[in-house]
Amino acid sequence: MAQQSTALDALVEALRLLPGVGVKSAQRMAFHLLQHDRAGAMKLSQALDTAVHAMHHCQRCHTFTEQAVCGICADEARDHRQLCVVETPADQSALERTGSYHGLYYVLMGRISPLDGVGPDDLGAVSLMERAVDGRVEEVILATSFTAEGEATSHVLAEGLRARGLHVTRLARGVPAGSELEYVDLSTIAHALVDRR
Amino acid sequence: MAQQSTALDALVEALRLLPGVGVKSAQRMAFHLLQHDRAGAMKLSQALDTAVHAMHHCQRCHTFTEQAVCGICADEARDHRQLCVVETPADQSALERTGSYHGLYYVLMGRISPLDGVGPDDLGAVSLMERAVDGRVEEVILATSFTAEGEATSHVLAEGLRARGLHVTRLARGVPAGSELEYVDLSTIAHALVDRR
Numbered sequence: 001m002a003q004q005s006t007a008l009d010a011l012v013e014a015l016r017l018l019p020g021v022g023v024k025s026a027q028r029m030a031f032h033l034l035q036h037d038r039a040g041a042m043k044l045s046q047a048l049d050t051a052v053h054a055m056h057h058c059q060r061c062h063t064f065t066e067q068a069v070c071g072i073c074a075d076e077a078r079d080h081r082q083l084c085v086v087e088t089p090a091d092q093s094a095l096e097r098t099g100s101y102h103g104l105y106y107v108l109m110g111r112i113s114p115l116d117g118v119g120p121d122d123l124g125a126v127s128l129m130e131r132a133v134d135g136r137v138e139e140v141i142l143a144t145s146f147t148a149e150g151e152a153t154s155h156v157l158a159e160g161l162r163a164r165g166l167h168v169t170r171l172a173r174g175v176p177a178g179s180e181l182e183y184v185d186l187s188t189i190a191h192a193l194v195d196r197r
Numbered sequence: 198m199a200q201q202s203t204a205l206d207a208l209v210e211a212l213r214l215l216p217g218v219g220v221k222s223a224q225r226m227a228f229h230l231l232q233h234d235r236a237g238a239m240k241l242s243q244a245l246d247t248a249v250h251a252m253h254h255c256q257r258c259h260t261f262t263e264q265a266v267c268g269i270c271a272d273e274a275r276d277h278r279q280l281c282v283v284e285t286p287a288d289q290s291a292l293e294r295t296g297s298y299h300g301l302y303y304v305l306m307g308r309i310s311p312l313d314g315v316g317p318d319d320l321g322a323v324s325l326m327e328r329a330v331d332g333r334v335e336e337v338i339l340a341t342s343f344t345a346e347g348e349a350t351s352h353v354l355a356e357g358l359r360a361r362g363l364h365v366t367r368l369a370r371g372v373p374a375g376s377e378l379e380y381v382d383l384s385t386i387a388h389a390l391v392d393r394r
Contacts, residue, residue, distance in 0.1 A: 014244035
């Protein structure tokens with residue numbers, strides 16, 4: 001936008017830093033905020049500033065928290081014998097919403113991805129190993145994604161954890177609830193057949 | 198994200214104010230910024246703050262500018278006899294990039310949209326009429342979108358402008374450059390036939 005002024009250009013450039021936002025979307029967002037929602041723009045500006053300064057990683061589970069240790073890790077009512085390894089805080093949130101898990105978590109904040117140059121060390125695998133051998137954890141549940149990268153992450157972590165004498169399990173693969181068999185992919189059906197109970 | 202802390206929740210909520218961003222996208226954006234691009238988050242925070250405080254409407258053409266009158270309106274080298282009416286700064290920018298228009302602009306910052314409760318007055322039609330009768334403007338080129346709402350906007354504005362004795366034109370409709378006739382919609386072909394030259 002050659003004829004636009006600098007502050008608008010800078011805003012469009014900054015909005016493009018968001019994942020999945022190209023130049024057209026960024027222009028649309030900037031226009032919307034300036035024309036229709038300046039209060040919202042200020043709210044977003046302050047929320048970004050606050051979050052960047054307030055949020056850091058939990059010392060124990062590595063998720064985002066404002067405290068030194070997050071609410072879940074600090075909760076003695078939870079089962080400290082189970083440790084569930086997830087990729088992101090969103091995955092952790094999904095598990096929490098099921099209401100069927102009462103143990104603790106370890107959030108990797110990513111997954112092994114050789115193409116992006118992310119190896120086990122970048123994921124804090126060492127820190128997970130230290131966390132898992134605290135003497136209270138008995139079972140580590142690997143809940144990384146069922147993608148090639150998630151499976152690789154799970155595989156690498158399982159080896160390290162088993163070598164430290166921990167009981168390691170993986171989320172079950174199978175047919176999703178509410179689905180018709182006809183429309184489920186063959187790999188899923190094959191896994192569901194193997195893991196039948 | 199029940200177990201997440203307040204600053205992260207607030208950031209996700211604020212990101213949802215952006216057009217086209219739902220809760221999943223907002224979570225992904227917040228996670229990306231906090232985990233991978235904290236410098237970018239601060240940059241965005243500052244760009245929003247700066248833009249909200251610096252950007253306002255040009256007194257003459259109503260586009261966003263940091264000055265009282267924008268660079269185009271203040272440029273005496275441009276043809277002050279032509280006034281091109283567009284919906285948004287992005288449309289203005291597209292026209293500028295063609296390099297084939299050297300007149301001035303008036304930016305509506307929207308279009309007539311009865312469903313959204315946007316009428317001619319909300320678009321500053323009165324302000325356009327005042328702008329157009331400055332004694333220098335001879336031709337008003339209506340370059341609103343060729344959608345139902347853009348056409349309605351164009352129609353309403355044309356009536357008011359013609360009543361003030363101005364020469365009003367509309368961007369030509371026709372077959373887009375580089376397209377094969379077979380794949381052009383019938384309405385466009387019909388218009389191209391009527392407007393043949």
